[in-house]
Amino acid sequence: STYRKCRSTYNKSLVTGSGADEVDNPTWFAYSAMRFLDGTTDCGKTLNTVSKYIHSVRVG
Numbered sequence: 001s002t003y004r005k006c007r008s009t010y011n012k013s014l015v016t017g018s019g020a021d022e023v024d025n026p027t028w029f030a031y032s033a034m035r036f037l038d039g040t041t042d043c044g045k046t047l048n049t050v051s052k053y054i055h056s057v058r059v060g
Contacts, residue, residue: 002028002030003028003030003031003034003037006026006028006031007026007031007038009024009026010023010024010025010026012024
């Protein structure tokens, strides 16, 4: 939970046009040790099944 919060804050500070001094670098002591979680906190491919369900209800 703490890692995700720190990572989110860092990613939000990486906006276009921001200088290196404006980037919010994480200060949490374990942030660098927890970087192995980067691949597990990203959202994978999603599938929208709601529109298929609504379409099948209207047709069928």
